[in-house]
Amino acid sequence: MEKEEKVFQKYQKLVGQIDQATRQLEEVHHSHMVCRKGCSACCMDYKIFPIEFYSILKNIREKEIRIAKDVAEGDCVFLVDHACTIYEWRPIICRTHGLPLLYTNDEGEWELSACELNFTEFDEEFHTDNTFPQDKYNSRLFMLNKELVALPGYSEHGEFDLLGIRELIERMSSF
Numbered sequence: 706m707e708k709e710e711k712v713f714q715k716y717q718k719l720v721g722q723i724d725q726a727t728r729q730l731e732e733v734h735h736s737h738m739v740c741r742k743g744c745s746a747c748c749m750d751y752k753i754f755p756i757e758f759y760s761i762l763k764n765i766r767e768k769e770i771r772i773a774k775d776v777a778e779g780d781c782v783f784l785v786d787h788a789c790t791i792y793e794w795r796p797i798i799c800r801t802h803g804l805p806l807l808y809t810n811d812e813g814e815w816e817l818s819a820c821e822l823n824f825t826e827f828d829e830e831f832h833t834d835n836t837f838p839q840d841k842y843n844s845r846l847f848m849l850n851k852e853l854v855a856l857p858g859y860s861e862h863g864e865f866d867l868l869g870i871r872e873l874i875e876r877m878s879s880f
């Protein structure tokens with residue numbers, strides 16, 4: 706199997722593990738979360754690593770994907786009528802939204818981030834067992850991305866490069 710294909714398979718495996726982890730957390734917190742289809746409060750034109758960008762591109766390039774018209778700067782082109790038109794292939798950042806995300810900030814301190822619409826009456830403690838360990842999964846994503854951009858077909862990208870979700874539209878016809 707080609708090295709490239711192996712890296713994309715490892716990425717899909719990571720996505721599967723993240724989906725499993727988020728499902729478990731959603732069960733734990735379901736009474737404190739208002740996330741539902743139709744709420745797009747956290748959607749925007751995120752910047753993503755090439756490994757995610759090209760994985761999504763491979764999946765959507767031959768499909769008829771609906772795209773939003775007259776998209777304002779910073780909005781996601783795949784948000785149509787408050788629903789994601791690439792939901793099955795959406796990036797990892799879109800899979801973890803709404804959950805309590807635990808990560809270390811630039812000062813090396815633990816920080817917690819969650820949608821302000823959720824946990825409005827949460828009076829328990831957040832700890833490592835009821836939060837999403839963002840650093841752990843981001844490190845794995847970074848390492849997989851590093852593997853990909855080291856391959857000949859992807860050498861135009863550096864390991865810290867990020868691409869906007871919107872750029873997928875431009876690449877769909879040419880990839």
Ligand code: SF4
Pocket residue numbers: 747748749750751781782783784785788789790791792795796799870
């Ligand atoms: S890819 Fe989908 S879930 Fe992610 S920001 Fe765009 S519309 Fe929202």
